[in-house]
Amino acid sequence: MNGTVASAIGGTGVFAPPSRFRLPWSSAVDARVDGSKLPKEVVLSVRDLTVAYRVRRGMVQAVRKVSFDLRRGETLALIGESGSGKTTLALALVRLLVRAAKVTDGTVVYQRDGRAVDVLRVGSDALRHYRWNECAMVFQSALNALNPVLRVREQFIDVARAHGMTNRATAVARTLELLKLVQLDAERVAGSYPHELSGGMRQRVLIAMGLLLDPQVIILDEPTTALDILTQRTVIDLLRRLKEERQFALILVSHDLALAAELADQVATVYAGRIVECGSVADIFYRPNHPYTVGLLNAVPTLSGDFRSLVSVRGQPPDLIDLPRGCSFLPRCPFGTPECEREDPQLVSVVPGGPSIPGAGSHTAACFHAPTVAKGFSRRLKTEQGDEVASPDASAKRGTR
Amino acid sequence: MTAVNARSVDSTTSLGSQAPLITLENVRWHVPTPRGLVKAVDGVSFSARDGEIVCLVGESGCGKTTTGKIAAGLLTPTSGRVLYEGRDISSLRGDDFSRFRRGVQLVHQDPYASINPMHTVGATLSAPLRRHGFAGSSSAARTRAAELLDLVDLTPSNDFLDKYPHQLSGGQRQRVAIARALTVEPRFIVADEPVSMVEVSIRISLLNTMLRLQRELGTGFLFITHDLALARYFAWGGRIGVMYVGRMVELGLASDLIANPQHPYTRALLSAIPEADPELTRTKTRVELRSLEIPSLLKLPSGCTFHPRCPQFETGLCEVSVPQLRAPGSTVAELDSSNVHAVACHVVARG
Numbered sequence: 001m002n003g004t005v006a007s008a009i010g011g012t013g014v015f016a017p018p019s020r021f022r023l024p025w026s027s028a029v030d031a032r033v034d035g036s037k038l039p040k041e042v043v044l045s046v047r048d049l050t051v052a053y054r055v056r057r058g059m060v061q062a063v064r065k066v067s068f069d070l071r072r073g074e075t076l077a078l079i080g081e082s083g084s085g086k087t088t089l090a091l092a093l094v095r096l097l098v099r100a101a102k103v104t105d106g107t108v109v110y111q112r113d114g115r116a117v118d119v120l121r122v123g124s125d126a127l128r129h130y131r132w133n134e135c136a137m138v139f140q141s142a143l144n145a146l147n148p149v150l151r152v153r154e155q156f157i158d159v160a161r162a163h164g165m166t167n168r169a170t171a172v173a174r175t176l177e178l179l180k181l182v183q184l185d186a187e188r189v190a191g192s193y194p195h196e197l198s199g200g201m202r203q204r205v206l207i208a209m210g211l212l213l214d215p216q217v218i219i220l221d222e223p224t225t226a227l228d229i230l231t232q233r234t235v236i237d238l239l240r241r242l243k244e245e246r247q248f249a250l251i252l253v254s255h256d257l258a259l260a261a262e263l264a265d266q267v268a269t270v271y272a273g274r275i276v277e278c279g280s281v282a283d284i285f286y287r288p289n290h291p292y293t294v295g296l297l298n299a300v301p302t303l304s305g306d307f308r309s310l311v312s313v314r315g316q317p318p319d320l321i322d323l324p325r326g327c328s329f330l331p332r333c334p335f336g337t338p339e340c341e342r343e344d345p346q347l348v349s350v351v352p353g354g355p356s357i358p359g360a361g362s363h364t365a366a367c368f369h370a371p372t373v374a375k376g377f378s379r380r381l382k383t384e385q386g387d388e389v390a391s392p393d394a395s396a397k398r399g400t401r
Numbered sequence: 402m403t404a405v406n407a408r409s410v411d412s413t414t415s416l417g418s419q420a421p422l423i424t425l426e427n428v429r430w431h432v433p434t435p436r437g438l439v440k441a442v443d444g445v446s447f448s449a450r451d452g453e454i455v456c457l458v459g460e461s462g463c464g465k466t467t468t469g470k471i472a473a474g475l476l477t478p479t480s481g482r483v484l485y486e487g488r489d490i491s492s493l494r495g496d497d498f499s500r501f502r503r504g505v506q507l508v509h510q511d512p513y514a515s516i517n518p519m520h521t522v523g524a525t526l527s528a529p530l531r532r533h534g535f536a537g538s539s540s541a542a543r544t545r546a547a548e549l550l551d552l553v554d555l556t557p558s559n560d561f562l563d564k565y566p567h568q569l570s571g572g573q574r575q576r577v578a579i580a581r582a583l584t585v586e587p588r589f590i591v592a593d594e595p596v597s598m599v600e601v602s603i604r605i606s607l608l609n610t611m612l613r614l615q616r617e618l619g620t621g622f623l624f625i626t627h628d629l630a631l632a633r634y635f636a637w638g639g640r641i642g643v644m645y646v647g648r649m650v651e652l653g654l655a656s657d658l659i660a661n662p663q664h665p666y667t668r669a670l671l672s673a674i675p676e677a678d679p680e681l682t683r684t685k686t687r688v689e690l691r692s693l694e695i696p697s698l699l700k701l702p703s704g705c706t707f708h709p710r711c712p713q714f715e716t717g718l719c720e721v722s723v724p725q726l727r728a729p730g731s732t733v734a735e736l737d738s739s740n741v742h743a744v745a746c747h748v749v750a751r752g
Contacts, residue, residue: 081601082600228461228627228695229460229670230460230670230673230693232673233675260677261683262679262683264679282679285678296602297677299601299602299603299605300630300677301605301634302676302678303671303676304676304678307637309609310609311605312602312604312606312607312609313602313603314606316570
């Protein structure tokens with residue numbers, strides 16, 4: 001795993017191909033798909049993406065039939081417990097999966113300037129271009145993602161060279177410009193080794209590096225985990241400003257609901273490899289329709305509002321090799337009925353007749369009891385008028401069911 | 402209550418149940434390093450009564466873990482005293498000292514490192530039970546170990562007794578660590594970031610278990626965390642102390658401190674924390690700091706260590722002398738009383 005990941009992050013210096021190997025995006029002829037049905041503003045359109053890891057005990061079904069549309073300038077947050085498959089999903093989008101993992105089904109269609117290609121089928125040169133030039137991934141743990149023996153400047157130049165920006169002076173100028181953009185002391189940071197920088201600075205360096213080739217899509221895996229509160233705030237504010245200025249689409253992988261509340265336009269709850277609910281940030285936080293989303297929201301301590309007791313989602317995440325029959329959330333669900341055991345609920349619109357593919361303008365949930373779940377929930381910390389109110393205890397209601 | 406408020410810290414007079422169980426008195430932990438003296442903890446004072454919950458909150462490097470270790474007697478402060486039941490722990494010998502050792506237990510941050518991987522859960526719990534005479538025989542120890550597992554919600558307990566740590570999840574391991582702390586029937590548990598390595602969705606159930614122990618067994622907690630929202634939840638009936646580079650800058654009732662923060666640093670922290678409510682978190686008023694740089698422990702700013710970053714900085718006041726932790730409007734440090742809201746800030750103290 002490390003080999004693949006590291007070579008995609010920036011430690012590629014030695015092995016970076018000369019620029020003449022760089023092929024334009026349009027060369028990916030074999031992977032071209034008919035994009036005429038795709039709305040123009042959609043940059044990434046994922047359908048039925050399925051990823052499984054082969055292990056001794058069997059197949060780990062890490063991502064199961066995930067579909068969503070991501071529009072230009074939009075932020076999608078994937079939230080869920082660790083082991084829910086959200087990172088695997090993100091890695092599959094840039095084809096950085098380890099060898100033991102196989103994409104067994106689905107398409108990832110990327111669109112730019114009216115041209116659409118299936119990322120899962122492009123050849124290695126076009127793939128190299130797609131990664132970073134079109135879709136950059138910023139990895140979790142800024143400590144490990146940077147090469148400890150190279151100055152920050154050299155790591156930027158490596159990336160630039162690997163992607164065809166051969167003029168060193170141009171690359172350096174661009175590096176300094178980006179470091180300034182992420183509010184760092186550009187000259188000093190560029191000449192520093194990673195160990196000389198604090199965690200927050202390293203995270204900002206990585207974000208700047210992600211922006212180096214001006215991609216349309218940026219994937220951030222747990223960008224604020226392990227950062228102190230005030231540093232976390234700087235990173236959040238920075239991301240918000242950058243996405244307004246640059247209009248890139250952002251996929252945010254996090255277990256932190258508060259981060260999603262801060263930055264996301266769309267939020268998808270991922271459970272056992274599936275998107276079990278997806279909707280606008282307001283839908284998910286104020287009108288959740290899936291019991292797992294409700295469970296997550298009921299387990300988050302807050303600073304505002306009245307004190308209320310919290311409850312964890314009971315039980316353990318399922319074994320992804322041997323998934324429970326029917327709905328995979330059933331063993332932990334307070335709403336379960338025999339129906340849930342017979343059949344795995346599909347992701348459908350919670351509004352009758354609404355679109356069933358997650359993306360802007362749709363609110364979908366994979367639960368037979370979605371209306372009941374939605375009715376039992378109320379957790380607004382603030383009313384429309386802006387004053388804080390006591391939230392009726394949704395957890396108590398849940399318990400009686 | 403006034404009597405309690407005015408009680409000076411060094412007093413050893415017993416005030417019944419109101420007497421602090423454990424008191425830290427101006428403790429310092431100064432470490433000489435090749436690059437200079439590191440003042441990891443610089444004059445921290447607070448106390449906890451029997452069964453009380455006190456939370457220490459701060460960013461990494463603020464000295465909260467060191468303070469916890471000093472409170473648990475694992476580190477001897479370079480100056481200052483720790484009192485247990487009114488007696489300086491450094492003067493305790495023999496039985497008195499082991500009483501303190503049993504009375505104050507520590508739950509470490511990382512349950513993957515703090516539990517011996519070669520021992521079963523049953524063996525991990527039996528060893529202290531036998532060693533400290535809480536169980537006369539190995540079968541009695543096993544029975545008691547099963548009870549302790551029930552107590553920390555690892556049920557059915559008999560399924561867990563013969564398991565090895567690698568068969569448990571992070572949350573389950575941390576429950577074993579808590580059960581192990583409970584073997585010697587402590588009165589006070591120092592829990593250092595006990596849930597930071599635990600899956601977010603089950604953090605709350607672990608905290609709820611600890612809160613139940615506090616209610617049912619009367620065990621007090623010193624809960625160390627960087628997460629103010631967690632601190633607010635856990636310490637709702639207790640107090641929160643906010644630390645900044647080695648010093649306590651604010652101490653008060655949890656509900657009061659979160660709703661009505663006084664120190665500029667606490668206010669900045671609270672305004673910076675994202676909330677799991679999109680409308681609320683996007684419209685929160687932020688306290689802007691003058692600088693984002695956390696000072697080096699080797700070269701601390703003069704006077705109030707927060708002054709280079711503080712939005713309320715006043716020249717000629719803040720950088721001159723170190724502000725003492727005290728309740729606004731009063732002059733004496735009143736730290737061991739339960740309802741005083743104390744702040745270490747010149748500007749706030751002036752009113």
